[in-house]
Amino acid sequence: MKNELIKPQGLVKNANRRQFLRTGTLSVAAAGLLLVGCNDDEDMMPPMDGGVMLGSGDIGILNYAYALEQLEAAFYATVIKGGYFANASAEEKQVLGDVEKHERAHKEFFKAALGSAAIADLEVDFSSINFGDRMSVLTAAKTFEDLGVAAYNGAGQFIEDVNYLVIAGKIVSVEARHAAAIRDLINPGSADFAGDDLIDANGLERTLNFSQVLTAASTYVTTPIDFSQLPTA
């Protein structure tokens, strides 16, 4: 799991831009103006060509969630068309078939809720996953579900509108239910469903910040994602 957290691809570009903004002596207001102008400076910033800008405030966080749900939905859409799923046990078909519907519903929900503020469809690259192989699929599913939980748990503190916070809360517990089920398919009857790799001695599940999550996701998402306007406090 940990190895998958350090493979920046598209995000390197983002990091450069952030670095640029950080090292400049721009005031916060000036930095904001520059970022607002991002769509216009694509000539000046070729790395962002074809990328998406999540935006700021709650909209930015909803787009962040939408990006993750797009990734999950695309993954399960591929899973249920793959060789492993075709021959999977009844239990595993039920779990993965259900999760595919849930993630598709989450994705479509965010797209509708965001309306014109929604980011474009992300391009995904699942070439590192063998959809004919049970362990390859389940391991990837575990990665995505655990990542989703940590992402929502980490983002909650930045949400301003209580209604959005509750919606995120309604979804994150379902992602956790998925994660536990998939972990139990991998190692049945063990304590892995809520394993010590994720849950600390205080009984608290890990959280990941925007950068950690998007860096992990960038293994599978080829569209550059600019998250520089997301809240930091």
Next chain:
Amino acid sequence: MNLLNLLDKMCPETSSPEEKDMFFSRREAFRQFGDMGKKVAMAAVPLGLLSALPKVAKADTASLIGVLNFALTLEHLEYRYYQMGIESGVIAGADAAIFNKIRDHELAHVNFLSEVISSVLKGTPVSEPAFDFTAGGNFSPFTDYPTFLALSQAFEDTGVRAYKGQAGNVMENDVVLTAALSIHSVEARHASMVRRLRTKKGQDTVKGWITNGSIGTLPAATQAIYTGEENVTHGGVNVVNLTGIDAGAVSEGWDEPLNKDQVLGIASLFLA
């Protein structure tokens, strides 16, 4: 949750330079733990040290204490239930790893919440109530394993809804909100596991997620735990109409909150 983050978010609200120094030097000590990558060791140490932090910024402390004491009451219930279950011998040997882990988490939650209430918020943690897990002689969870599993599911699904219902009440405090979310997802993992375990044993047909607010084969007294879970409209969007996905699957994809009174109504069945 990373306790470095937690420490970062806590502002030493004190005019005493001495306490500020203590705060920052202790935070620095945590960073060094972090550098060593000893995440578990770090997590195990810190709460005693939090006594150096007089206050958490921003929020209404009394209100936070109230919410956390409510959560602590539920954690007391869960911990005691699993501890008694383990001591009773009712749990099948093959499932011991599962319930030992759940028990450990509930105990950790009891200790964590107690410590945050007393050391960080300077409040008084509620003491453990007396429980009656037979609910007045109606259940025998410590002699009948299917009943033990059924009530376990009921408690975990209640816990998920209870934490979710309090998120808005602690959102002004980033540290407490993040901690609550980090407990919430652990309860959801427990719930998923226990639900699937019951179905694997042929005691129910429930899945890891809640379909249409169904109680499955749980006793009718548990209906309040699931009522409302059939909801398919979120933020004004009817997701069934939007997607064409069946209502059962859409209801599974979103868990619903319960407020404090609803949860206490459920928990009161098990108060002695």
